[in-house]
Structure formats: structure tokens, C-alpha cells
Amino acid sequence: MAKVKITQVKSSIGSTKRQKATLAALGLKKLNVPVEHEATPQIVGMVNKLRHLISVEEVK
Template sequence: MASVEITQIKSIIDRPERQKQTMKALGLGKINRTVTKELTPQIAGMVNRVQHLVSIKEV
């Protein structure tokens, strides 16, 4: 599987609770925090839900 770097670029303040929980599940929560994850269907689905809050870069 391919690895991706997911970086939070926007705040989760005033976002729906579901989006906040998704960001927490990805290991994010503060702006400019970056995590590296394997691109599984589950991770791709979570990223798709919060794509307006993060940037994705393939490693």
C-alpha cells in the first residue's frame, strides 16, 4: 500500500462534531500537524470527509 502524509491546514473550530472526531481519529487536531498513514480504503474515506481541512501528499 502507498503511504500518504496528511497535514491539517485549517482549524476544526466551528466544525460539526463528526468532522472533529474524524480529525482526532486521523491523529490531527492542531494546524500544521502532519501524520503519515498507509492509504487504506478506511483512511481514504476519512480523508474524503475532511478534505477541506487537510492537504495530502503521497510519500
């Protein structure tokens, strides 16, 4: 399965509680600190909900 590197690039101030909870579930705590996850359907769904706050890169 492919891995993805997810980085929060925009602040969560003004986001809904649900979006903040999704950021926490992905392990994103601070801006510009990347985390790596397997590209499972659950992770891809979370990324799609937060695409305005994060950047995603595929890791080989």
C-alpha cells in the same frame, strides 16, 4: 501499500462533532503537524470527508 502524509491546514472551529472526531481518529491535533498513514480504504474515506480542512501528499 502507499503511504500518505496528512496535514491539517484549516481550523476545526465551526466543524461538526463528527468532523472533529474524524480529525482525532486520524491523529491530527494541531495545525501544520503532519501525520503518516497507509492509504487504506478507511483512511481514504476519512480524507475525503475532511478534504476542506486538510492537505494530503503521497509519500514514496
